[in-house]
Amino acid sequence: MDGSTTLTGVTRQRAQSARNAVAASTIGSILEYYDFFVYGTMAALVFGEIFFPTDVPAVSSLLALLTFTLGFMARPLGGIIIGHFGDRIGRKPLLLFTFMLTGIVTVLIGLLPTYAQIGLAAPLLLVFLRILQxxxxxxxxxxxxxxxxEHAPAKKTGLYGSLVQAGAPVGVILSSSVVALLTATLTREQLVAWGWRLPFLASALLLIVGLFLRWKVTETPEFDRLKEGRAQVKVPVWQAIRRYPGQIVTAILIHTSDTTLGLIQSVFVLGYASGVLGMDPTVVLLANVFAAVTNLITTPLAGALGDRIGQKRVVSIGLVGLALWAFPMFLLIGTETVGGLFLAVGVGGVLVGWLFSGQATLFASFFSPEVRYSGMSLGFQIGTVIGGGFGPLIAQALTTAAGGSTWPVSLYMVLVAVVAFVATQLVKAGYGAHAEQTLATGENTK
Incomplete structure (x- = not known):
């Protein structure tokens, strides 16, 4: 066997490992967003009645939605704890652990007894499982x-990273479709009695497929080199904060931008268009699915573009687009027409996908490998809390304060975009002279 044959075999093996890695990672992303948004939808529809029954339905609904917020608040804690071990013992073991934890907890939620069956223990168990999730x-x-x-071949880190990001809109589409199917085929009594359990139990299928894919994935070459050189640090999250504070803040601001737009569209606009403007809630839900579809189409395209012009430039273009679209979006929604609504959220979906696509690659380039899992998880999850957990609440508060007008919401979105844009221009990659274009793995630095 000559050297060229051996090299070809190694190259094929690396390519197969990369394909396995992106498939396993994407299925996890799909499960993550499916689980998260199924919970949010069910919390809004039935959890108040099932787990928090009171004499005032609005109070029951509020208590149920608070458990949705608790899930957001727990995410940075998960990023810190699991990121620590991901930097200490490896990417693969923690990827298997988080996937099993999320999937099993979701199935357990579907098996929970209700308040009518076990009393106060039911909401307490729900809160506990939601925090674990x-x-x-x-x-x-x-x-x-x-x-x-870290498995991606040279010059394709953006594309591979964007495929993981594309799991988000797929999860949203799946969760919305499953819930829409249930609400269309079941009576309210059936949905409350047993139908609400089905979407949670169905996630077991994704769990089984994902575990099969993830079990076959090898550890990343980047972490293998860390282990060989014994370069792990004792407290990765502290080292990340100490050495890369600007990168963490920039990651927070960038991810705040797309989650602010995404959650304002999917949560605030849902209530505003149906409750204030009087549009058909089914039409608004379908518009949200349409936004997820435009997001899904845009994400890999923007990721591939980032491999050509740099992820930082792609994100910057997206932030300019967000600032420019903030006012026209609500002007279109204000027309109270189906076409205006679909155009508004459809373009919004493109912007969310554009901003989201390169974050896996860009954020990874901010940190050296021994603190990368911790640093990028911390920035991403805090951004999720600010944009996703508080974005819709801020939008509602601003609209209420303005007497029902949405211009303060648009102004807020512009502010989020501008601050993130400035931070993106100032940030420096924390790992390697060409960290934005490559992750400086052995193959990519040649």
Whole structure:
């Protein structure tokens, strides 16, 4: 066997490992967002009645939605804890752990007894499982992103990272479709009695497929080199904060931008268009699915473009687009027409996908390998809390203060975009002279 044959075999093996890694990571991303948004939808629809029954339905609904917020709040904790071990013992073990934790907890939620069956223990168990779910999801993204990006071939880190990001809109589409199917085929009584359990139990299928794919994935070459050189640090998250504070803040601001737009569209606009403007809630839900489709189409295209012009430039273009679109978006929604609504959220979906696509690759380039899992998880998950957990609440508060007008919401979105844009221009890659274009793995630095 000559050297060229051996080299070809090694190259094929690396390519297969990269494909396995991106497939396993993407299925995890799909499960993550499916689980998270199924919970949010069910919390809004039935959890108040099932787990928090009171004499005032609005109070029951508020208590149920607070558990959704708790899941957001737990995500940075998951990023810190799981990121620590991901930098200490490896990407693959933690990727398996977070996937099992998230999937099993979701199935357990579907098996929970209700308040009518076991009383106060029911909501307490729900809160406990929701926090566990948030912790698992908080650690899932960093591992999935790194598994894909650190395995990626030269000059394709953006594309591979974007495929993991594309799991988000797929999860949203699946969760929305499953819930829409249930609400269309079941009566309200059936949905409350047993139908609400089905989407949670169905996630077991994704769990089984994902575990099969993830079990076959090898550890990333980047972490293998860390272990060989014994370069792990004792407290990765502290080292990340100490050495890369600007990169963490920039990651927070960038991810805040797309989650602010995405959650304002999917949560605030849902209530505003149906409740204030009087549009058909089904039409608004379909518009959200359409936004997820435009997001899905845009994400890999923008990721591939980032491999050509740099992820930092792609993100910057997206932030300019967000600032320019903030006012026209609500002007179109204000027309109270189906076409205006679909155009508004459809373009919004493109912007979310554009901003989201390169974050796995760009954020990984901010940190050296021994603190990368911790640093990028911390920035990403805090951004999720600010944009996703508080974005819709801020939008509602601003609209209420303005007497029902949405211009303060648009102004807020512009502010988020401008601050993130400035931080993106100032940030420096924390690892390697060409860290934005490559992750400086052995193959990519040649």
């Amino acid at each position: 948030g912790i698992g999801i908080g650690g899932e993204w960093g591992g999935a992103a790194l598994m894909a990006v």
